Amino acid sequence: MNVHDSDRMRRMIQDAGYAEVQRYEDADLVILNTCYVRENAVDRVKGHLGELNRLRREGRVKKVALTGCIGAAEESAALRQTYDIDLVLGTHNTYELAEFVGLPTMRETYTPELPGTEGGHSAFVTIMTGCNYQCSYCIVPTVRGRMICRPMGSVIGEIENLVAGGTGYVTLLGQTVDAWRHEGKRFCDLLEAVSECAPRVWFTTSHPSNMEDRTLRAIGERDTIVKRLHLPVQSGSDRMLKVMHRGYKAERYRRKIEVFREAAPDGTLSTDIIVGHPGETEDDHEQTLRLVEECAFDSAYIFKFSPRRGTEAASQPGIVPDGVVQRRFLEVLRQVEQNAFRRNQRKVGGEEEIYIRHGSTEDGKAIGETWSGHAVHVNTDAAPGDYVKARIESAGPHVLYAGEPGTPV
Numbered sequence: 557m558n559v560h561d562s563d564r565m566r567r568m569i570q571d572a573g574y575a576e577v578q579r580y581e582d583a584d585l586v587i588l589n590t591c592y593v594r595e596n597a598v599d600r601v602k603g604h605l606g607e608l609n610r611l612r613r614e615g616r617v618k619k620v621a622l623t624g625c626i627g628a629a630e631e632s633a634a635l636r637q638t639y640d641i642d643l644v645l646g647t648h649n650t651y652e653l654a655e656f657v658g659l660p661t662m663r664e665t666y667t668p669e670l671p672g673t674e675g676g677h678s679a680f681v682t683i684m685t686g687c688n689y690q691c692s693y694c695i696v697p698t699v700r701g702r703m704i705c706r707p708m709g710s711v712i713g714e715i716e717n718l719v720a721g722g723t724g725y726v727t728l729l730g731q732t733v734d735a736w737r738h739e740g741k742r743f744c745d746l747l748e749a750v751s752e753c754a755p756r757v758w759f760t761t762s763h764p765s766n767m768e769d770r771t772l773r774a775i776g777e778r779d780t781i782v783k784r785l786h787l788p789v790q791s792g793s794d795r796m797l798k799v800m801h802r803g804y805k806a807e808r809y810r811r812k813i814e815v816f817r818e819a820a821p822d823g824t825l826s827t828d829i830i831v832g833h834p835g836e837t838e839d840d841h842e843q844t845l846r847l848v849e850e851c852a853f854d855s856a857y858i859f860k861f862s863p864r865r866g867t868e869a870a871s872q873p874g875i876v877p878d879g880v881v882q883r884r885f886l887e888v889l890r891q892v893e894q895n896a897f898r899r900n901q902r903k904v905g906g907e908e909e910i911y912i913r914h915g916s917t918e919d920g921k922a923i924g925e926t927w928s929g930h931a932v933h934v935n936t937d938a939a940p941g942d943y944v945k946a947r948i949e950s951a952g953p954h955v956l957y958a959g960e961p962g963t964p965v
């Protein structure tokens with residue numbers, strides 16, 4: 557989502573005559589587009605702000621802007637003072653950046669209407685912004701606001717333009733894409749329509765309470781949809797899921813996974829897990845481990861709980877000591893990696909059609925993706941957006957390794 561927002565801002569200021577440079581010292585304006593979801597994101601931004609403040613005092617950088625979720629948080633006022641930032645914008649008023657660089661006002665940009673960057677081999681398309689959930693630990697609803705769904709015609713129109721311009725891979729974006737609904741249509745209707753006009757489609761992120769079996773079956777049935785599901789579970793314990801206000805029980809999550817595995821047996825499943833949320837007991841943790849084993853995730857983003865000021869969990873009792881959080885983190889990680897490694901091994905020997913995402917680096921290896929959603933390293937000089945066919949020769953817990961590709965697809 558942030559990468560996409562950065563793309564939109566980049567395009568906006570390029571329209572005002574700015575060009576992109578690689579080093580802070582060469583810039584008239586530096587925009588830090590930021591994430592607020594965990595404290596380590598803030599720590600990194602503070603490091604950059606310190607450096608930028610110094611460069612500006614030395615006259616080597618002219619202006620500094622802070623945008624995105626930190627900009628939308630209360631803390632931004634203090635940061636502005638400490639680091640003498642010229643412009644602070646949230647997530648709903650990026651149009652002010654246009655004014656700041658001397659473009660006419662573009663007030664409509666606070667809706668998800670503004671299209672992303674065109675002309676790339678792959679593109680993000682925002683279908684909804686904000687979130688109507690109130691998960692105990694999460695700052696997103698505070699900084700991104702409530703859900704706004706973009707009309708279907710607008711989404712399809714943008715995708716048709718992108719495809720006509722050469723885009724071969726479209727990723728539908730939103731905090732809870734499967735909650736999308738508009739004028740009687742639901743997410744599955746939108747996904748089906750998109751799958752008919754784009755050659756390759758993926759979507760992220762989904763919420764288990766909104767995920768319909770029909771959508772899961774569509775992933776399996778439709779050739780143009782990548783068979784990869786990211787469905788954050790957060791915890792395997794019903795008690796913790798309730799404390800977190802997730803709105804489902806572990807059993808419901810398991811049922812969704814069963815439907816997905818049946819619809820797309822070869823597909824990949826990933827999730828988000830938080831360890832060390834206040835009140836998490838050893839028993840809750842054990843249940844998370846059990847769920848991880850049963851769902852056999854192909855990958856997972858595991859996060860140590862990070863208290864966000866203003867969220868319910870930040871003031872809840874039952875803080876889990878750092879050492880315990882670290883151990884639980886490693887136990888979940890080990891469980892995920894064992895499963896992922898075992899599942900990836902099954903791919904060895906098979907021939908795969910691979911979409912090239914990143915062209916080859918100095919070592920001659922390009923990074924691609926199979927239709928099952930596996931990441932593959934492959935020796936080819938094919939360009940991003942191309943397809944190649946190659947046999948999988950080995951596998952690690954995170955990627956597959958392919959041999960020399962045959963003739964291009």
Ligand code: 5AD
Nearest residue numbers: 593693694788828829859860861862
């Ligand atoms: N602490 C740790 N992880 C968090 N996430 C969101 N808020 C927090 C927090 N306060 C994680 C969730 C979410 C992902 C994007 O970030 O797992 O799904």
Ligand code: SF4
Nearest residue numbers: 687689691694696731
């Ligand atoms: Fe945050 Fe996702 Fe929960 Fe919304 S559904 S509050 S974005 S974790």
